[in-house]
Amino acid sequence: MIYLDEAATTPLKREVLEAMWPYFGADFGNPSSHHEVGESASRGLEQARTDVAQALGARSSEITFTSGGTESVNAAVKGIALATPRGRHVIVSSIEHPAVLESAEFLGRLGFDITILEVDREGLVSPASLTAALRDDTTLVSIQYANNEVGTVQQIQTLSRLAADKGVPFHTDAVQAAGWLELDVTRLGVQAMSISGHKIGAPKGIGILYVRRGTRLEPLIHGGGQESGRRSGTENVAAAVGMATALRLASGPNDDVVAKRETFIDRVLGDVPGSMLTGDRDHRLPGSASFVFPGTNGETILLELEARGIVCSSGSACAAGSDDPSHVLTAMGIDAEVAQTAVRFTFGRATTDADLDAAAGELVKAVASVGGRGPVQG
Incomplete structure (x- = not known):
């Protein structure tokens, strides 16, 4: 896991x-x-x-x-x-x-x-x-x-x-x-x-x-x-x-975590067609990467990822089980339907490059399996 x-x-x-x-x-x-x-x-x-x-x-x-x-x-x-x-x-x-x-x-x-x-x-x-x-x-x-x-x-x-x-x-x-x-x-x-x-x-x-x-x-x-x-x-x-x-x-240095986050974000945005980063790219917590995947369903992606050994969330744990779109995403001007495709990845200093590389790879497959277009072809 x-x-x-x-x-x-x-x-x-x-x-x-x-x-x-x-x-x-x-x-x-x-x-x-x-x-x-x-x-x-x-x-x-x-x-x-x-x-x-x-x-x-x-x-x-x-x-x-x-x-x-x-x-x-x-x-x-x-x-x-x-x-x-x-x-x-x-x-x-x-x-x-x-x-x-x-x-x-x-x-x-x-x-x-x-x-x-x-x-x-x-x-x-x-x-x-x-x-x-x-x-x-x-x-x-x-x-x-x-x-x-x-x-x-x-x-x-x-x-x-x-x-x-x-x-x-x-x-x-x-x-x-x-x-x-x-x-x-x-x-x-x-x-x-x-x-x-x-x-x-x-x-x-x-x-x-x-x-x-x-x-x-x-x-x-x-x-x-x-x-x-x-x-x-x-x-x-x-x-x-x-x-x-x-x-x-x-407390501790954040540079290594930020570098891992940026690599992960680039991988997801590059390999998952239509994926969109949510939140400010620069003014962001070191270990936080959140996305929406229009045309899919965030909860379904989460189930697919968990079946593949990747545990993440669709947003706040306090709102788990709610059918309502995230108030945060809608306040940011994201369409309610798109907001319901949100997936959040948050990690710490112990998370490795290999962990994030594996998560990105499984995310590509998960999105494709629930109706996404799959990985970008080189």
Whole structure:
């Protein structure tokens, strides 16, 4: 099997499991308990927080551990908006993850005014459109760092600066960016950022929410006052330790991955007639290549590929099973029927040239078998 669906989830890294293991055994205590067993767990939790903060260029007090990217996004979007230091206007983009879009929709039901920024054919938000949308009562801008379906990377530093000039907090969903792109929150200029563990080799069920000191946040989960009152509930110490370890291990050079991606994209576009790359060719995650194949069916291609030992996806794992075309692709101006032919390949540093060469070859056959025209003849 060749696994090319790392945007959905990544395998747990051995070093991460080894770092977590003591907190399933001797250091099993509740970190809120005031005895040695609990304090041992608390020390592990706070060291993990320190390590995460260091990776993000943040203060330890600005890091909250959550159950994953979805909770981190909800906590940021709803929490900052409900604190309403400026007003009741929120700006998001049209290609956000559903966690952002549905949080914005929820706020709309509470009386907030929601502006949804359109994107261009490559999936990029125009700085001019954000400038035009900002108002005196704008209380939050939330724009995804890198898109989970097409891999397009936004100009976060430029966009966050525009918001900062108006005094508006800026949140970015960095779930897909983590491990690949700059995460220093000061250089990015963001007031809040969300990250998920299982996208970078940590277990499922752990996430990070960064909120800059001084940014007001209404907690969504109330109870015992853990995480400095921002997120009540007994902390998952083992997973937090695993998250910190994974974040440390995830960084590394991208040039080799980019070269593999470009070779793969060229091979697919050259060998599969009618194939179209989706997303920006240059401003793209290193290990992300997504296509549409007009005249076929994306789900059928996926089944053909899996039968041939290639595991990938048609887009967001959160939308699996839905008959609706991707909201990301249609927002980019791609016809709904064509959007339903989408196939996404996402891979990591361990993916080899041979893996991608084999995947490209099997893709040519799979598309041909479901109605495509087959490989280009030399």
